Amino acid sequence: MIEVRDIHKKYRRRKVLDGVSFQIEKGEITCLIGTNGAGKSTIMKAIMGLTPFRKGEIIIDGQKLGKERYEKISFIPDHLTMPPAMKLDEAMVFMADFYRSWNEDRAKELMGFFQLEGKERIGNLSKGTAAKFNLLLGLALDTEYVLMDEPFSGIDMFSRALITEVFSSHLIEDRGVLITTHEIADVEHLIDQAVLLKNGSVIRNFNCELLRMEESKSIVDVMKEVYQA
Amino acid sequence: MKFYLKLVHMEVHRFRYLLGGLMVLTLLMQFGVVLLWSLSERSIRTGPGWSEKLITYHPFSETGKLTFNEMMFNNQFWFSFPVLISIAVIAGYVFLIWYRDWLGRDTFIYRLLMLPSNRGCIYAAKLTAILLFTFGLVSFQLLLLPLEMMLFNLAIPEALRDPSYLSQAILQNQVLKVLIPGQLDAFVMAYAIGILTVLAAFTVILLERSYRVIGIGFAVIYVFVCGAALLAPITLQRPGNTASYLYPGETYSIMLALTVIIVFVSVWLSIRLLNRKITV
Amino acid sequence: MKRYITTLALVLLAAAGFSTYYAFGSADHLPEYRLETLEGDAKEAANLVLVGSYIGGKGSQPLNLTVHGSEYRSRKSLYESYITDAREWFYEQEGMRELIEKYPAFMRGKAEIDSFYQDQDWLAYAKIPYNTATSDPEGTIEVEILNRSTGKVADYSIALTPLSQQGMREHATIYDVQLQADGLHVMVNQYETDNRPSGASQYFDYIIDSASGQLSKRNPVEFVDAAGTKLSSISHATLQNGYTAPHDYFVFSIVMQEQTGEANSSSVPTRVPAELYVYSYKSGITQRLPDEMQKLDARRMGGRYISGDELYFTNYNETLIAVSRYSLETGERRGETWSLLSSQIGEGELQSFFINGERLYVLLAKEDARTVVVMNAATGEPLYKGSVTAEGSEEERQIALSDMALNNMSIKE
Numbered sequence: 001m002i003e004v005r006d007i008h009k010k011y012r013r014r015k016v017l018d019g020v021s022f023q024i025e026k027g028e029i030t031c032l033i034g035t036n037g038a039g040k041s042t043i044m045k046a047i048m049g050l051t052p053f054r055k056g057e058i059i060i061d062g063q064k065l066g067k068e069r070y071e072k073i074s075f076i077p078d079h080l081t082m083p084p085a086m087k088l089d090e091a092m093v094f095m096a097d098f099y100r101s102w103n104e105d106r107a108k109e110l111m112g113f114f115q116l117e118g119k120e121r122i123g124n125l126s127k128g129t130a131a132k133f134n135l136l137l138g139l140a141l142d143t144e145y146v147l148m149d150e151p152f153s154g155i156d157m158f159s160r161a162l163i164t165e166v167f168s169s170h171l172i173e174d175r176g177v178l179i180t181t182h183e184i185a186d187v188e189h190l191i192d193q194a195v196l197l198k199n200g201s202v203i204r205n206f207n208c209e210l211l212r213m214e215e216s217k218s219i220v221d222v223m224k225e226v227y228q229a
Numbered sequence: 230m231k232f233y234l235k236l237v238h239m240e241v242h243r244f245r246y247l248l249g250g251l252m253v254l255t256l257l258m259q260f261g262v263v264l265l266w267s268l269s270e271r272s273i274r275t276g277p278g279w280s281e282k283l284i285t286y287h288p289f290s291e292t293g294k295l296t297f298n299e300m301m302f303n304n305q306f307w308f309s310f311p312v313l314i315s316i317a318v319i320a321g322y323v324f325l326i327w328y329r330d331w332l333g334r335d336t337f338i339y340r341l342l343m344l345p346s347n348r349g350c351i352y353a354a355k356l357t358a359i360l361l362f363t364f365g366l367v368s369f370q371l372l373l374l375p376l377e378m379m380l381f382n383l384a385i386p387e388a389l390r391d392p393s394y395l396s397q398a399i400l401q402n403q404v405l406k407v408l409i410p411g412q413l414d415a416f417v418m419a420y421a422i423g424i425l426t427v428l429a430a431f432t433v434i435l436l437e438r439s440y441r442v443i444g445i446g447f448a449v450i451y452v453f454v455c456g457a458a459l460l461a462p463i464t465l466q467r468p469g470n471t472a473s474y475l476y477p478g479e480t481y482s483i484m485l486a487l488t489v490i491i492v493f494v495s496v497w498l499s500i501r502l503l504n505r506k507i508t509v
Numbered sequence: 510m511k512r513y514i515t516t517l518a519l520v521l522l523a524a525a526g527f528s529t530y531y532a533f534g535s536a537d538h539l540p541e542y543r544l545e546t547l548e549g550d551a552k553e554a555a556n557l558v559l560v561g562s563y564i565g566g567k568g569s570q571p572l573n574l575t576v577h578g579s580e581y582r583s584r585k586s587l588y589e590s591y592i593t594d595a596r597e598w599f600y601e602q603e604g605m606r607e608l609i610e611k612y613p614a615f616m617r618g619k620a621e622i623d624s625f626y627q628d629q630d631w632l633a634y635a636k637i638p639y640n641t642a643t644s645d646p647e648g649t650i651e652v653e654i655l656n657r658s659t660g661k662v663a664d665y666s667i668a669l670t671p672l673s674q675q676g677m678r679e680h681a682t683i684y685d686v687q688l689q690a691d692g693l694h695v696m697v698n699q700y701e702t703d704n705r706p707s708g709a710s711q712y713f714d715y716i717i718d719s720a721s722g723q724l725s726k727r728n729p730v731e732f733v734d735a736a737g738t739k740l741s742s743i744s745h746a747t748l749q750n751g752y753t754a755p756h757d758y759f760v761f762s763i764v765m766q767e768q769t770g771e772a773n774s775s776s777v778p779t780r781v782p783a784e785l786y787v788y789s790y791k792s793g794i795t796q797r798l799p800d801e802m803q804k805l806d807a808r809r810m811g812g813r814y815i816s817g818d819e820l821y822f823t824n825y826n827e828t829l830i831a832v833s834r835y836s837l838e839t840g841e842r843r844g845e846t847w848s849l850l851s852s853q854i855g856e857g858e859l860q861s862f863f864i865n866g867e868r869l870y871v872l873l874a875k876e877d878a879r880t881v882v883v884m885n886a887a888t889g890e891p892l893y894k895g896s897v898t899a900e901g902s903e904e905e906r907q908i909a910l911s912d913m914a915l916n917n918m919s920i921k922e
Contacts, residue, residue: 050342051508052439070345081339083243097235098344122335238516245515291908365519368526371534394538395530413531414587468595472620476613477595 001025002073002145002176007046007056009039016042017053018200026144026176029167029190033180033223034197040180041078044147047178048075060145071101076138078150080130084123088116088133092140099141106171107140114162128159135163145176152183160186184219194219196226232346236354240326241361248362251318252369255311262307263377266300267384274389290391297381297393301401309404315366319359323427326355327434331509338509348503352431352496359427363420367408374398425488428495429455435499439506455495458487539563539570540909541900542579544881549893551576553883557870559897561915574897574915601921603753608632615655615662623752626686626693630657635686635695637669646681650695652717654688665722672699672709684712684747685759689790692725693717696759696788710745712761714793728793732763732786735797746783750814750865757818758837761786761795787820787837799840814864814886819843821886823869827851827858832869832886847889855880855894865920868892872918877910881918 002024009017016039024030032040045051047058049065058065060072082091088111096102111118114132125133131151138146152160160183166172167190181187188208196204203226211217241248273279274295287293289302301308330338341351374395382390399405410416433448440447462484468477475483540563544554559574563581571582585594600606602622609616612632619625619634626633632655638647646669653664672679678701685696695717700710712730717723732740740763748760762783785798797803798820814821818838824831831848835841851859857875864870869886872879883893899909 045509048343050339052506067345067347070343075339075343077339079334079336081336083337084333084335085243094239098232098346100345238513241516241519248519361516361519361523364523364527368522368524371526371530372522394536395534396537409527409530411535411537411583412586413535416527416531418587468591470620471596471599472618474618476609476617478592481592 001061002047002178003057003059004043004047005057005059007043007053007058009042009046009051009053015200017046020056020197020200020202022195022202022205024145024176024178025193027174028192029172029177029179030193030195031179031181031184031187031191031219032195032197033184033219035227038197039200040197041149044075044077044149044178044180047147048073050075071099071141072143073145073147074138074141074143076134076146076148076151078153080122080125080134080137082122082137084121086122087118088120088122089118091122091133091137092118095137095140101142103140103142106142107136110136110140110171113166128155131155132159132163135166139166139171143175145178146172148177148179150181151179152181152186164190184223188219191219194222196222198226232344233350233353233357236344236346236350237357237361240354240358244322244326244358244362247318247322248365251311251315251366255315255366255370256373258311259308259373259377260380262304263300263380264384266304267295267381270295270300271385271389292391294391295385295389296391297378297398298401300381301398305403308402312370312404312408319362319366322362323359323430324434326359327431327438331438336509342507342509349500352500352503356427356431360424363423370405371409425492428492428499432495432499432502435502435507439502439508455491458491459484462487537581537583539572539581539583540565540579540905540912542572542574542909542913543898543900544574544576544895545898546576547880547894547896549883549891551893551895553868553893554881554895556920557881557883558919558921559872559879559881559915560917560919561913563909563913565912575921576895601919603627603751612655612657615653621683623749624683624686625753626688626755627753628688628755631655631688632657633686633688633693635683635693637681637683637697645678650683650697650715650717652693652695652722654693654719663719663722665717667715667717667722667724669697669699670713670727672701672711678702685749685752685756687756687759687790688719689757691716692719694790696730712788714788714790726793730761730788730795732761732795733797734784735800748785748813748815756815757790758815759788759790760798760813760815760820760837761788789838796840798835801840801842816867821864823862823864824848825859825862830854830859830862830869830871832864832889834887844887849889854882854884854891860915861918863918870918870920872915874915877907877913879910879915 004020004022004024007017007020008015020039020043022030032043034040042051046053049069060069082094086094092107095107096104110116114129114136116129116133116136120129122130122133131154135148135151138148151163155163164186167177167187179187191208193207194205194211195202204222206222208219211219211222281293284293289296289299330336330341342348344351378393378395378398396411399409400411407419410419429452432451436448436451437444462475462480466473466475466480468480473480542563544557544559546554554576557575561572561574563570563572573580573582582590594600599620599622600609603625604627605616605622608627615632615634619636621636624635634653636651638649638651639645640647648669648671649666650669651664651666653662655662669681679699680702681697681699683695683697685694687694687696693716695715696712697715698710698712714726714728714730715724716726716728718725734740745764746762748762749756762785764783784803786795787798788795813823815837818836820835820837822833822835824833828851829848830851831846833846834843836843851857851873854871855873856878857873857880860872860874860879862869862871864886867886869884869889871882871884873882874880879897881893881895881897882891884891897910897913897915899906899913901909
């Protein structure tokens, strides 16, 4: 379990995160929901040590974070973060070189699944293809947790379908997943836990299955309640 | 350790075309200058209307014959031009080696910071890369010079030339004599100062990348404090002035101690920023 | 491993390139010069240094030449240039380097060579502190006396008596410090700064009692010329060598200032020959040196030398040198004046000379050849003769000698 405990972060006087706490469980898909600028990406970056935060802690599997976290959590940002001059094959060699948890077989499987060409240069990829490769780089790591920041943004319908397929596959199965997305409708059926952010703190945090059973509400219903009030 | 080496290789690999380009540029321009000058001088001296009496002042050779030293002296600009370009490129890359990972569409810094290694390795690798590029280019120049002397000897027949020594040839060029001082201790000193500057630059960069605009303010203060600390001993206790309270050996020992402190602080601060305060 | 080849190649290049150069290729191939003994005792030239430059096709290289060989400035290590030789011009004088090694605490921050006094038992220093803000003297003379055997330092402070009562701005400079039986003498020049050049200026011998540290006397130095007129409005220099050594006399060279009207006129004063006066520390009396000594035209400082109570005078031109000795106490000549033609001494013309420690050192130049002759200053007896030579074949030597310019000689201790 990844436990985010009371994180505070200020950016130029504005309280971006004002005491955010929630948990990510293995085997569950958690979705961070919020308006633009609500701090969703910031939380992910904070978990990954890509941005500092003032107060609070992040605990993974009972331990504080160190450099080993990168073998346990994989982060897929909203854009591809490899040098444009690199070929796809070279990028995968790079990952294999540095990460113990890189799974070569899985990488090859995903290459086939997404129909990617190893000799292509990263800089020449279309947006959709880049997003797929980005996903590959994150998922081919045998990590316990995966964080995905806007995996669907700006992707065409067919690529989106392909990516959604991945979510239900063995590639995600036992892992704890945290995603942020605007396309709630597309993935609503996949989400186990929803965390709603407003004004830098967690306003609602619930299990989607339970909500549907007990209150017959969908996530979108709750969102309307929270954000349009 | 292995992470560090892999990162060094990655940094070198990314820069290989530029480095290669600088080397090729240097080679082509310098060889070109040597050839052009040598052939031109040769044709003057073998052509009609030439007599020994035309040489009244020959500072480069007892006999007035052509020497490599003279070639070096007379072609300051074109010979130094590629070297100056190289210096500018390396100086720029001290900053770009970091900033290129933040700029553009593909922010590689995400990936670097998420590598399962000590972030200090990233710092060390970038520093090592800069050093390798610098010393590599210096050594390359030192390799080129004897080759250029051979080219000179090929272009000009023995009867028209006198020998030169490598160390003297270097002294003829204003830029090279600074980059390749006559003695090893001066070389070590000069490049130690260079490395110190790179360390300071890295700290400035990381301060800016951690605190953005305020970071620039911190950086300015940092540079100012370091500069003042280093200059204070020799300005307050002038070693050349007998009336100074401290003897020169003492003043320089203080400077050395301060330098060591600044090196440690720079490295420590940089790595700490990289670990805790850096933001993408 | 194969894919690391670019990096490995670069590492190899970076490391090997300049290491190889500095190990093998960086020799500077400058000619090695030496002072070669032709006749006489090489010990006479042991401390002698000839200063000059090598001007070959590779730029000008300053060097020092001794009996042992040549020292090029460009070959000095950084440590030497910046630390051991940082104040070389000061260290070379009169054993300053040894004093600093022996008494580093005492020697700290002491800058003026002529404010020192040293003998076997004592080391003394006098200083007139100046206020850095107003650049006026603070009005005292600070004196430190070190007992060399016990290591104890006595320091005293005495008041500078102002020159005039009118409260004009004054400056004071120390010219000599001497330890005599009656105490420590400090020769101070006090002068008014506002009324230059004709402002009042005078020398005083401040005598400090060594035991109590009190000022016992302040002797004014008064110059009375041949006609019996007391001189004022003088511009003066002092003659001294061996600034730190014990002397019983202090020699002045006085020029009567032409009054050109305005006090701050910048016109060059007409040259009036300098007259010599001597002050005796023991008696406190200033005397004009006899006419015979006044007529001798020794333009350069090296031509006059004080040794004990004797003054050596040198008369010279390119081909002749003549040395006389006079007693500073009586003004009478001692012994015979001797003179020699340069052709009698060696080859060529006189380029430079100086007297030090009862030796006369002469540098002769003929075309590219340089000869050094050391003579007994009192008698003219030659003690050493050497010539500048270079290592290498005959041809190399000729070329090397033609490329060298020797300017100067001095004694390095």
